[in-house]
Amino acid sequence: MEAGLPADTPRLARTTPAPRIGIVHLGPGAFFRAFNAIWTEEAMAAQGGDWGICAVSLKSPTARDQMAPQDGCFTAVELGPAGETRKVIGAVAEVLVAPEDPALVVSRMADPGVRIVSLTVTEKGYCHEPSTGHLRLDHPDIAHDLSNPDRPRSALGFIVAALRARRAAGTGPFTVLSCDNLPSNGAVVRGVVLEFARALDATLADWIAGTVTFPATMVDRITPATTEADLQRLAQAEGYRDPAMVVHEPFRQWVIEDDFTAGRPAWDAVGAQMVSTVEAHELMKLRCLNGTHSTLAYLGYLGGYETIADTVADPAYAALCERLWADEIVPTLPQPEGEDLQAYTAALMARYRNPAIRHRTWQIAMDGSQKLPQRLLGTIRDNLAAGRVPHGLCLAVAAWMRYVGGVDEQGGAIDVRDPLAADLKAASDSAQTAEAKVAALLAKHEVFDAGLAEDARFREAVIAAYTALLNNGARAAVAARTA
Structure with missing residues (x-):
């Protein structure tokens, strides 16, 4: 129970069916909730499609513990000059914690219904040397994943394990969509994924290079940390508690290279800018x-x-x-x-x-x-x-x-x-x-x-x-x- 809230304050509950999963997202922190999940919710509302999100935490169970009891739902609160606007977001259909069951995460990513794997894992999550863009083969998580490819820890390890499984099953690739704030993020993630794959299996690396797309993106929205006061205001205004709530500014911008190997949500129908280069x-x-x-x-x-x-x-x-x-x-x-x-x-x-x-x-x-x-x-x-x-x-x-x-x-x-x-x-x-x-x-x-x-x-x-x-x-x- 959050401090300061009455003991009988009910938890936020889902009121609509969860969408079928078409996206696996690595890194379900506040920015993902205030950005990717909202865009995807609105895109499905505008033009449909099975683009529900399986959100995967690579380290901490916090996001799962906050969201799973609410069937993935959470409240997004827009902080504008004239006051707050609240909206319940239901695009997240499932939340997993990778270290608890790595095989389950790989299985979700390998499912033919999943057509996009997106990431907000911060620059550190790419396990690369920023000055060169090359993969750090001596990074502890990378070294572990190369020795234990079926029990990965890193985002790259999970992506390559899932692509390896899809290639073996003949189900085709997914698009890898970095949404982290680093220059040329598509090229960065493509480079480190191929370096990782080549260290495992050169033929797999060649298959990935020839079939998987890695669109670059530019993302922009200020997402302040949620405070106890925010949680209490929400409970007082709406009559429920929601430890997964996020706050954000009204502005948002998502610029995306339109290069998807297996389709995408209609993000452009709700304001995303689809371009040839970012x-x-x-x-x-x-x-x-x-x-x-x-x-x-x-x-x-x-x-x-x-x-x-x-x-x-x-x-x-x-x-x-x-x-x-x-x-x-x-x-x-x-x-x-x-x-x-x-x-x-x-x-x-x-x-x-x-x-x-x-x-x-x-x-x-x-x-x-x-x-x-x-x-x-x-x-x-x-x-x-x-x-x-x-x-x-x-x-x-x-x-x-x-x-x-x-x-x-x-x-x-x-x-x-x-x-x-x-x-x-x-x-x-x-x-x-x-x-x-x-x-x-x-x-x-x-x-x-x-x-x-x-x-x-x-x-x-x-x-x-x-x-x-x-x-x-x-x-x-x-x-x-x-x-």
Whole structure:
């Protein structure tokens, strides 16, 4: 029983028949429930089809313990500026825990009725080396699965075991659909699946390469952690308890390469974008969303704002964001298929302004040394190559430098969470002037490549921005940039 709920509060119960299973999904966490399951529920409602989901947890029984007593149903609560909207989702027909019965999971995936195996297992779940994309054959789960192919532990082990069973039975392949937030996710999962299969059986690997499709996807929806207060509000409003409930923002975007070997739900009928390639969409999201998110995080935190919504409530910060999109980010982007970039950035600002989504600036500021090269520095390089100095993005880099120095504008300590936190603080502390601090941090080649670090235009713009932050503070620096 959840804390604070009356003992007689009933559990959510299914009121409609469970759909027949056509998808096995690995990784039934909150994002899957707030994203994949909702899209699939709506697609079945729009155009039918047997696309019920067997959700498989690869590690923890938590999702099964939450959802199985409710026959797979759960409540999705949309957090909009005007309040909450609640909907019961019934697309999940079954929930399994892989370590309890690996053979059962392989059997489900090998069933001819299953036409898609999808994944939200986080980047770690692919057991690869991100810098090369290659499978880590020394990963403990991979080593186990190669020695015990009928009792897999990893997502890759289960996928290959099921494909091996389907090939032997002559039932044909399924589509493997990665929905994790990593670039070129389709190519990544295809590469590691083929490496794993080849380590087992070269002829199996060849069959997979020739028959299985691995569409890339881009996914986007903010899904905050469900709190005890959320559970209690739901119980009070609806009269039932639901430990599997999820909360999410109104916005959602799913861009999918339309390359399915055995059919798919009508996701496009309910708003998904089916395209030939997602690369331009990935770059759009990385630069427009992630780039401005990081900018607002560092400048907002230094300015004393706790959340992104608080930050863009300041007109100067909102204006900076708009100017970044118009002048420094969108001009570097190829046109994504079927996308209106102006409408996309307008939707981003609406998301940022949503006070119901409490995205903390401190949280987004984490791991900046890992994020800056992808989120900001590539855009800066493209601007410089085009003969433009992107002063707004240089201000964002300077704000990151000020932040990792570990002292805020009031002289208080900043809790910097970053793999390089100690090195970055030591570099900042080793210098006294703004110019020297910037030089010391630009010398961190784990973050800045030599070509960018040595570009005089970039260096001078960052020094000027860092000086403005030191002398006038973040709010004044932002206001000056948008005056």
